[in-house]
Amino acid sequence: MRELDSQQLRDIARGAAILGTGGGGDPYLGTLAALQALKDFGPPRVIEPDEVADDEVLAMPVMVGAPVAFIEKFSLGPELESAFRALDKHLDRRIVALMSAEMGGANSIVPLVLGARLQLPVVDADAIGRAYPEIQLTTLTIHGISASPFALADERGNTTILHTIDNFWTERLARPIAVEFGAIAASMGFAITGSQLRQAGVLGSLSYAERIGRTIREARVNKQDVIAALLGVTGGFELFRGKIIDVQRRIERGWTLGEARLDGLDEYAGANMLVQFQNENLVAIRDGQLAACVPDLITLIDADTGEAITTERLRYGFRVIVLGIPCHAQWRTEKGIELGGPGHFGYDLGYVPIEDLQQATRERRT
Amino acid sequence: MRELDSQQLRDIARGAAILGTGGGGDPYLGTLAALQALKDFGPPRVIEPDEVADDEVLAMPVMVGAPVAFIEKFSLGPELESAFRALDKHLDRRIVALMSAEMGGANSIVPLVLGARLQLPVVDADAIGRAYPEIQLTTLTIHGISASPFALADERGNTTILHTIDNFWTERLARPIAVEFGAIAASMGFAITGSQLRQAGVLGSLSYAERIGRTIREARVNKQDVIAALLGVTGGFELFRGKIIDVQRRIERGWTLGEARLDGLDEYAGANMLVQFQNENLVAIRDGQLAACVPDLITLIDADTGEAITTERLRYGFRVIVLGIPCHAQWRTEKGIELGGPGHFGYDLGYVPIEDLQQATRERRT
Numbered sequence: 244m245r246e247l248d249s250q251q252l253r254d255i256a257r258g259a260a261i262l263g264t265g266g267g268g269d270p271y272l273g274t275l276a277a278l279q280a281l282k283d284f285g286p287p288r289v290i291e292p293d294e295v296a297d298d299e300v301l302a303m304p305v306m307v308g309a310p311v312a313f314i315e316k317f318s319l320g321p322e323l324e325s326a327f328r329a330l331d332k333h334l335d336r337r338i339v340a341l342m343s344a345e346m347g348g349a350n351s352i353v354p355l356v357l358g359a360r361l362q363l364p365v366v367d368a369d370a371i372g373r374a375y376p377e378i379q380l381t382t383l384t385i386h387g388i389s390a391s392p393f394a395l396a397d398e399r400g401n402t403t404i405l406h407t408i409d410n411f412w413t414e415r416l417a418r419p420i421a422v423e424f425g426a427i428a429a430s431m432g433f434a435i436t437g438s439q440l441r442q443a444g445v446l447g448s449l450s451y452a453e454r455i456g457r458t459i460r461e462a463r464v465n466k467q468d469v470i471a472a473l474l475g476v477t478g479g480f481e482l483f484r485g486k487i488i489d490v491q492r493r494i495e496r497g498w499t500l501g502e503a504r505l506d507g508l509d510e511y512a513g514a515n516m517l518v519q520f521q522n523e524n525l526v527a528i529r530d531g532q533l534a535a536c537v538p539d540l541i542t543l544i545d546a547d548t549g550e551a552i553t554t555e556r557l558r559y560g561f562r563v564i565v566l567g568i569p570c571h572a573q574w575r576t577e578k579g580i581e582l583g584g585p586g587h588f589g590y591d592l593g594y595v596p597i598e599d600l601q602q603a604t605r606e607r608r609t
Numbered sequence: 610m611r612e613l614d615s616q617q618l619r620d621i622a623r624g625a626a627i628l629g630t631g632g633g634g635d636p637y638l639g640t641l642a643a644l645q646a647l648k649d650f651g652p653p654r655v656i657e658p659d660e661v662a663d664d665e666v667l668a669m670p671v672m673v674g675a676p677v678a679f680i681e682k683f684s685l686g687p688e689l690e691s692a693f694r695a696l697d698k699h700l701d702r703r704i705v706a707l708m709s710a711e712m713g714g715a716n717s718i719v720p721l722v723l724g725a726r727l728q729l730p731v732v733d734a735d736a737i738g739r740a741y742p743e744i745q746l747t748t749l750t751i752h753g754i755s756a757s758p759f760a761l762a763d764e765r766g767n768t769t770i771l772h773t774i775d776n777f778w779t780e781r782l783a784r785p786i787a788v789e790f791g792a793i794a795a796s797m798g799f800a801i802t803g804s805q806l807r808q809a810g811v812l813g814s815l816s817y818a819e820r821i822g823r824t825i826r827e828a829r830v831n832k833q834d835v836i837a838a839l840l841g842v843t844g845g846f847e848l849f850r851g852k853i854i855d856v857q858r859r860i861e862r863g864w865t866l867g868e869a870r871l872d873g874l875d876e877y878a879g880a881n882m883l884v885q886f887q888n889e890n891l892v893a894i895r896d897g898q899l900a901a902c903v904p905d906l907i908t909l910i911d912a913d914t915g916e917a918i919t920t921e922r923l924r925y926g927f928r929v930i931v932l933g934i935p936c937h938a939q940w941r942t943e944k945g946i947e948l949g950g951p952g953h954f955g956y957d958l959g960y961v962p963i964e965d966l967q968q969a970t971r972e973r974r975t
Contacts, residue, residue, distance in 0.1 A: 329772070333699075401778050404770040406695070412767050419785035 244294065244364065246286035252277045252355065254456030259351035260551035261455050261473065261566070262448075264540045266499075266523035267348020267374035268306055269553055277352045280359035287355040290340060290364040292446045295437035301340040301366055302330060302434040304357050305350055307378065307395065307417050308427030322429035323357050325396035330431040333392050333404055342366040342440070344381060344433060346448040347374025347523070348553065365449070370433060372445035372571035373540050376498055376522035378417055379410035380583045382573045383433055386443035393417065393432030397424040405432075418496055426494075445571050459549060469549040470564055479568035480601050482527055482534045483516045484508050484546070487561045492554070498522055503543075503557050505565070516565060518543065520554040525588050527565060534604070535567035536590070538574035538583045539597040542566045567597045610660065610730065612652035618643045618721065620822030625717035626917035627821050627839065627932070628814075630906045632865075632889035633714020633740035634672055635919055643718045646725040653721040656706060656730040658812045661803035667706040667732055668696060668800040670723050671716055673744065673761065673783050674793030688795035689723050691762035696797040699758050699770055708732040708806070710747060710799060712814040713740025713889070714919065731815070736799060738811035738937035739906050742864055742888035744783055745776035746949045748939045749799055752809035759783065759798030763790040771798075784862055792860075811937050825915060835915040836930055845934035846967050848893055848900045849882040850874050850912070853927045858920070864888055869909075869923050871931070882931060884909065886920040891954050893931060900970070901933035902956070904940035904949045905963040908932045933963045 247255070256274035263270065281287065295301055304323055331338050341354040341361075346369040358365040370381040378390055390413040393405040403420055407413045413432065421428040435443075455476050462472035470481060485505035492501035500521050507514035517528045524541040527534040535541050543552045546562040573579050575596065581587070584594040613621070622640035629636065647653065661667055670689055697704050707720040707727075712735040724731040736747035744756055756779040759771040769786055773779045779798065787794035801809075821842050828838035836847060851871035858867035866887050873880035883894045890907040893900040901907050909918045912928040939945050941962065947953070950960040 399778075400774045401782065402772045403782060404772075406768040406770075408766045412765075415789050416767070416769060416786055419789060420782055423781050423785060 244288055244290050246288055249278055249281060251453060254460060255453045256352055257459055258452035258455030259347055261542050262452055263347030263374040264523040264542050265520055265554035266376060267345055267350045270349050273349030273352030276356045280356040284359040287359040288364040289367050292366055292368050292440055295340055295366060295440060297438040299339045299437050300336045300434050301342050302338045302431055303342050303344040304353050305344045305430045306353060306427055307430045308421035322396045322398045325402055326394045326429045326431040329394035329402040329404055330392060334434055340364045340366050343369040345369055345371040345374045346452055351452060367449040368444040368446045369448045370444055372448055374523050378414040382445055383443050384410045385573055385578045385582055388435055388439055388443055390432045395420050395428040395430045397428060477568045479566050482567045483529055483565040484511050485516060487557060487559055490557045499555050521588060526590060534600060535597045536585045538570040540568035540570060569597055610654055610656050612654055615644055615647060617819060620826060621819045622718055623825055624818035624821030625713055627908050628818055629713030629740040630889040630908050631886055631920035632742060633711055633716045636715050639715030639718030642722045646722040650725040653725040654730040655733050658732055658734050658806055661706055661806060663804040665705045665803050666702045666800050667708050668704045668797055669708050669710040670719050671710045671796045672719060672793055673796045674787035688762045688764045691768055692760045692795045692797040695760035695768040695770055696758060700800055706730045706732050709735040711735055711737040711740045712818055717818060733815040734810040734812045735814045736810055738814055740889050744780040748811055749809050750776045751939055751944045751948055754801055754805055754809055756798045761786050761794040761796045763794060843934045845932050848933045849895055849931040850877050851882060853923060853925055856923045865921050887954060892956060900966060901963045902951045904936040906934035906936060935963055
């Protein structure tokens with residue numbers, strides 16, 4: 244068990260923004276909420292996955308809905324606690340710890356805010372290893388573990404508890420409820436035991452996010468190349484450098500859908516890139532060739548600040564670096580690709596690991 | 610306590626169709642389900658409102674959604690029981706009796722089907738005294754009684770429990786869930802005590818529906834004027850006789866919305882009527898003058914069969930008689946008119962009791 248200070252919270256938020264692949268809510272707002280919670284309730288406590296006993300229950304708080312709504316409705320206060328109470332009351336056993344459902348964007352920070360508020364520890368793990376735009380897209384679903392009972396709450400005092408036959412139905416019912424709640428809902432679900440966590444979770448991902456964030460911070464302080472440092476700590480690849488020349492974006496059923504077009508700069512001059520997203524960046528195409536696709540991570544970095552840019556903040560004229568990072572091994576299994584691969588999002592392309600795409604690019608060049 | 614036989618079930622269904630004002634689901638299908646339940650589980654039992662003790666709990670099963678979906682998805686089996694179990698498990702006290710939320714259309718029969726199935730008595734009462742297209746439109750809402758917890762279930766095994774700050778929010782959240790479930794959801798809510806029932810319910814309405822049904826049946830057997838008999842037992846008025854010359858109908862957010870235009874026949878030759886509906890008939894306008902409006906009841910009767918016609922069965926060429934029936938006194942209070950009057954449905958007209966409109970018509974003619 245360890246307590247997080249404000250610098251560690253900032254590091255986690257910065258790292259989670261990289262892993263958020265453009266989605267999961269604005270990590271800056273998540274950080275503000277976490278710093279406020281630290282001030283109001285004391286430091287959040289982080290525990291190792293093996294500190295949860297086999298039959299103890301932990302659960303995951305998530306903000307469900309359009310990430311753009313985070314900007315307008317961000318409070319992470321009463322509604323999250325309300326979702327927690329609704330689920331905890333509904334379960335046979337008490338919830339002893341919290342965990343991030345996704346390690347990406349503000350949703351990575353949400354358990355730390357709620358944990359500080361409720362004096363509950365947060366497990367160093369998550370259920371994706373990145374951000375994803377739908378509830379069923381977790382490694383728990385790969386292992387057949389249910390998201391139900393799944394509680395949703397708003398800031399008015401409305402709560403809903405879903406019991407669904409599978410996690411696709413959780414998503415299907417939660418989405419319109421989030422829309423009615425005002426584009427976003429505080430939710431609490433995936434109540435799992437310690438043994439289920441160790442079987443199906445993505446372990447150590449909170450400290451992985453913190454490590455990424457710390458690497459960025461230290462590189463900046465030491466005037467080192469932030470991108471090079473990032474590639475080192477993540478095992479990722481630089482896919483492109485360019486300027487955003489067009490962004491198409493629409494809100495549909497609570498998602499931010501769209502695409503960004505980039506013209507190459509520096510050694511990419513004359514090349515172009517298309518990045519398509521549904522809350523998260525899903526596919527990157529360079530000069531008509533696939534450069535990376537979901538479940539691998541695609542993150543746009545602001546060339547001026549070195550910070551990750553969420554899909555709802557993309558604007559014409561931004562100079563960006565596009566990073567690709569290999570996803571967690573669970574997503575590269577047959578079940579993982581079927582659940583969270585490009586086919587799920589309607590893309591008529593087979594998943595190719597980013598390392599293989601990089602290799603192919605190098606071979607084309609030589 | 611009394612048991613219902615198949616003829617009494619048919620009488621209730623026929624009477625409930627009249628009180629359904631075109632909505633509440635097809636009573637013919639409700640009757641089939643009730644007869645099947647009688648065969649499978651034995652006769653449903655009906656109890657008087659004062660047979661429920663002050664602190665005993667009863668609750669109301671309702672099919673929520675587009676009545677047209679009753680036609681395709683009518684089963685009233687596992688999904689209703691599933692909604693019942695979800696609510697019963699969620700409450701601190703066990704549910705000892707069922708009750709109709711609305712006395713109109715198939716929803717009047719639903720508790721009898723479930724009561725036979727679960728061996729639970731059904732109270733001779735309802736919470737509207739007619740049919741209404743939205744959950745919050747009950748006399749319980751007039752008295753500030755909550756619909757929550759409110760359980761919804763589908764035939765797949767999905768369930769949802771809503772806890773809302775008011776009954777408008779129950780409606781607002783239940784509607785999109787019903788849409789996701791396939792346009793209709795089995796639901797169970799309005800868990801109230803015996804004393805709340807006696808304070809806020811519409812008492813004796815099940816036997817009122819039965820009396821109306823019996824009157825129609827006996828008039829037909831005795832070759833008497835069915836319409837005259839109906840007017841006698843309901844205290845209603847004949848508003849029009851005519852032929853349907855146009856029906857506009859669309860499904861929107863789980864409702865059947867639209868209007869029917871009628872050309873007059875017999876003593877109404879040369880006159881016309883417009884009937885507008887949202888699941889239920891809401892407004893009847895004769896020659897440009899208001900003839901009746903919600904919360905008073907407007908029911909279209911098939912001139913050939915003497916049976917009520919639901920809004921989703923209205924067709925060009927039907928010869929119909931339009932009946933208007935005064936609503937329950939609770940709906941004529943200031944709160945009642947505000948909740949369920951024409952203004953709620955977007956009509957820019959003040960409620961005028963049907964008796965007054967009839968009086969005005971007579972005065973115009975003389």
